[in-house]
Structures are given as C-alpha cells and as structure tokens.
Amino acid sequence: MAGDNKDSFDLRAELKAGLILHPRVTHQGLWTRPQDRERLAEALPRFIPFGGKHYAACIWILDWDHRLPSRHMVVRLALYYSEVAHEAGQRTLKERHDRIAREDLFPEFDVADFAGIIADETYEAELEVGGAPPSKFRLSSQWKRDVRDTDGRKAEAIVRQSEDFKKVASTMTERATGLGDLEAAEWASPSETGHERWGIEVWYLRSFNGMVGEGTAFLVDLEAGRVISQREFQFRAG
Secondary structure, three states, rough: OOOOOOOOHHHHHHHHHHHEOOOOHHHHHOOOOOHHHHHHHHHOOOOOOOHHOOEEEEEEEOOOOOOOOOOOOEEEEEEEEOOOHHHHHHHHHHHHHHHHHOOOOOOOOOOOOOOOOOOOOEEEEEEOOOOOOOOOOEEEEHHHHOHHHHHHHHHHHHOOOOHHHHHHHHHHOOOOHHHHHOOEEEEEOHHHHOOOOOOOEEEEEEEEEEEEEEEEEEEOOOOOOEEEEEEOOOOOOO
C-alpha cells in the first residue's frame, strides 16, 4: 500500500538549481530566466514517495512540443529512490542528449524529446506558452496500473458501498452487461489529486460504442476507507 510519509528532499530547490531545457526551448527563449524557474517552483504541488519510500534524487526537464513556434511545453520530473537508480537515469539522459545533438541540425527538422527517461516515479505537466505554471502533475509511470489484487478488491468494495457509486449506478438502468464491473484501475498521486495520500482510482464504465468509451472514476483512500472524489473520463479505443 502507498505511504504518506513526509520527505525532506527539496524538489523546489532542485528545480531552481538544475532545470534542464530542451535545445528547442532554449532556442525560442522560452522560460529561460531565473525568475521563470522561481514561478515554476512556487506553483509545484505536493509530491509524496510511493509505498513509504524516500526520494534520493531527481531530474527536472522542460521539454518541447515538436512545434515551431511552440504552443506549449512539457515539464517532466524523474524521481529516484536510490543513487543507483539515479545513475541509471543519468545514463539514459546523456544518451538522449547525444541523440538530440545529432538531430538538431536545422529548425525544420524534428528532433527527439526527453520522454521515457528511466526513473522510479515519472511525472509530467503541460505548460502553455504565455500561461501560468502548472499546479498539478500527472503520474506517467507504467507501474501505476499495477494494483495488487488485495488492494484492488478492497478499493472496489469501498466504492460499491459508497453513496457516490449508488447515485451513479441508479441512473444506469439500461447499462450493457458487457461493460463489466467496477475496476481498480490505477494508483493516483497526490500531485494530481491534491489529496494528502496516494489513492486508487476505481473505474466504472458507463458506455462504449466500440470506438469511444465514457465512465466515472472514483478516488479511494484505502487508509481512510472512503471515496474522496470522483471525476468523469473518456477514452478512445486504439
């Protein structure tokens, strides 16, 4: 189960001191001033290590959107629980730097970005050009969907017994049986939900026409044993 321990690792200080800018961001002069880093740092949400772990290191990156001129940038955060993991991340970062340097010959040529850098926890947020700094970061690590059966069943039971779910289910008198039951889909980080602890999102699919699906996601706090919030979601198959 995810822990809610406080960590002394200062992500704001790390961002101010070591934000890496993609060359295409630098070339356009976007968010390159020290005060820009200050603005980014002050808007950061709370990051809590998963599973009671502790952060040992991080890599902050301001990435580009493969457009010239850019419409938005991507703020990436790679977090590490150990120096060994951090060293592995630094190696992949150097490999990506080298690839970008080889590709960055002319403005009309596309170049790689920094997505997929090895990390224990990976986050990203969109930053609009000329807009405000992001206040929420989405966990993009693939392991977020690895919810243990025991945790998943507990989360699903909490949702099933909640008034929140009963209200949604009561409106679904003609819901197709093939849509399945409640599903503990993924871990949700405090950096995105604003909740004090990690939670599990339990999904309830309301409709699917073979191409587009719609549903309700319930955020469950296992420790508190209750539904914290809910949101509507949509996805496209394929």
